[in-house]
Amino acid sequence: MLLYMGSVSFDVVSLKNAVVVVSKRSPPGSLYRSPQVFQKLWPYMQAESNHTHNFLMTVWNSKVHQVWKPCISKDTPKEALPQSNGLFIIEANGGLNQQRLSICDAVAVAGLLNATLLIPIFHLNSVWRDSRGKCWPLLRVYVKRDSMILKSSCFDNARNHVNVVRELPGDILERFDNNISNIVNLRVKGWSSPAYYLQKVLPKLEKMGAVRIAPFSNRLAQAVPSNVQRLRCLANFEALRFSNSIRILADKMVDRMIKSSSHSGGKYVSVHLRFEEDMVAFSCCEYDGGEEEKREMDIARERGWRGKFRRRGRVIRPGANRVDGKCPLTPLEVGMMLRGMGFDNTTSVYIAAGKIYKAEKYMAPLKQMFPRLEMKDTLATAEELAPFQGHLSRLAALDYTVCLHSEVFVTTQGGNFPHFLMGHRRYLYGGHSKTINPDKRKLALLFDNPSIRWEDFKRQVRDMLRHSDQKGVELKKPSASLYTFPMPDYCR
Numbered sequence: 001m002l003l004y005m006g007s008v009s010f011d012v013v014s015l016k017n018a019v020v021v022v023s024k025r026s027p028p029g030s031l032y033r034s035p036q037v038f039q040k041l042w043p044y045m046q047a048e049s050n051h052t053h054n055f056l057m058t059v060w061n062s063k064v065h066q067v068w069k070p071c072i073s074k075d076t077p078k079e080a081l082p083q084s085n086g087l088f089i090i091e092a093n094g095g096l097n098q099q100r101l102s103i104c105d106a107v108a109v110a111g112l113l114n115a116t117l118l119i120p121i122f123h124l125n126s127v128w129r130d131s132r133g134k135c136w137p138l139l140r141v142y143v144k145r146d147s148m149i150l151k152s153s154c155f156d157n158a159r160n161h162v163n164v165v166r167e168l169p170g171d172i173l174e175r176f177d178n179n180i181s182n183i184v185n186l187r188v189k190g191w192s193s194p195a196y197y198l199q200k201v202l203p204k205l206e207k208m209g210a211v212r213i214a215p216f217s218n219r220l221a222q223a224v225p226s227n228v229q230r231l232r233c234l235a236n237f238e239a240l241r242f243s244n245s246i247r248i249l250a251d252k253m254v255d256r257m258i259k260s261s262s263h264s265g266g267k268y269v270s271v272h273l274r275f276e277e278d279m280v281a282f283s284c285c286e287y288d289g290g291e292e293e294k295r296e297m298d299i300a301r302e303r304g305w306r307g308k309f310r311r312r313g314r315v316i317r318p319g320a321n322r323v324d325g326k327c328p329l330t331p332l333e334v335g336m337m338l339r340g341m342g343f344d345n346t347t348s349v350y351i352a353a354g355k356i357y358k359a360e361k362y363m364a365p366l367k368q369m370f371p372r373l374e375m376k377d378t379l380a381t382a383e384e385l386a387p388f389q390g391h392l393s394r395l396a397a398l399d400y401t402v403c404l405h406s407e408v409f410v411t412t413q414g415g416n417f418p419h420f421l422m423g424h425r426r427y428l429y430g431g432h433s434k435t436i437n438p439d440k441r442k443l444a445l446l447f448d449n450p451s452i453r454w455e456d457f458k459r460q461v462r463d464m465l466r467h468s469d470q471k472g473v474e475l476k477k478p479s480a481s482l483y484t485f486p487m488p489d490y491c492r
Contacts, residue, residue, distance in 0.1 A: 027319065027323060032447075035288060037449065037452065041452075044454035045345075049344055059407070059408055060432060060434055062469045062470050070237070081162075086115055086206060086208065088109065088117050089183060089210065090102060090213050091212075091214035094217055097417055097419075097420045101483065103235065104232050105218075108229070108235070112194055117162055117164050118166075121214075168180065172209065184208060184211055184212065191220070192219055192220060193224075194220075197220075201213075222482070223478050246401075249380060250397065250402065253401070253402050254401060268406050269343060269349045269409075270403040271334055272417055273351050273353040274329075274353070276353065276355055281297045281304065283327055284309070285318050289358075323444055325441035327440070331362050332365040334366065335365060336447075338369075340458045348372040354395075376395060404421060406434075407434065419481065420484070422435050423484040426485070426486055426487060432472045433473075436464070437471065443464075446461070
């Protein structure tokens, strides 16, 4: 049995041995009242339309105390690489950026072990729908001609620092009876240290001549020596490139966004909007769809995570999830937040998203607030997008590129996509991620108050913007990811 439990508080009066419930009320922030808040605040937004200064030109005020520039050298090392200790093979699974992480970590481990890296094998992932053998759109190798979606020269920079091969050498094939599965698959714990690889993996590599680690996801610790970190940095920020077919269309889309934003100097806002049906279902949050929405979400949860949400004792607490800031922001909520921060109705906005849940209903108010709204299917023609349909990782690569070049990036739900993007933006823009990362706990309280004044709402969300501005230049902590915080390493 699946139980829904709301977050309801009771005001009670005790009469000797009896307890009488006088009233009940929901804790602040536990209900979805954003449409009511919008109806209250919309006239004030309209009154300010076209009357504010060009906010995109001055949105970021924090100054990086020193100008950060990549320290990486693209020159070939003067000394030749030493003789390899053996072949290092991994399988990269997960979505677009999870595979990216695996590849970059594999380059770092190969350098650490002085091993020869086989261009990674890519695992089938049912969410991303790209069939096994069709490589992730950052490498154009290890695939048949008709499925080349990756750039063949992407490992050229890495080859200067790590031995890389596209296919199994003949002597290795012969040694293992022409069957890659005969190569020992080592079980490595997540976040293993360089010392572990040197003490446990290297001896087996030297003895057998080849080892596999499958899957290879989050198998290298964040804190590693600078020479290993540098290889990660090299692979992620310099060596990996989208394929030509993706880059050509992505660059066209960026150019179109810049041209449509000529009134603001070519600057635009991008939003990673996670309001797809599966995301809404997994969050176990409630919106304003009533019993029909509950039925749809139960079906979606069972379809995507069979039995997970029906286990004995499992209780869904939508109100508690909302109070904790775990609910995906709706398009309406994103729009209100941006208008409160100072972005008026002339702002060009790009939405990076999959198929939005009940898009006609939920996207309408966002378009009302921001008429200059674009998505993949409005920025590119149907003919241009045809080769990408059915390949969600390729579509995500288009979104990634358009978001990368925006003046402001808004993340709404976390995950690998925004984490990698924030790091990439820091790498490109002198150390500032130029990213709005809203406090969703605070937003839940604001959106649950239909009587809130426009001036109070603006003050609260502009505090969030200032906080995001300050955090944009944050330096990497020892336990943090280089992929999100490239400073101060910057590939040194």
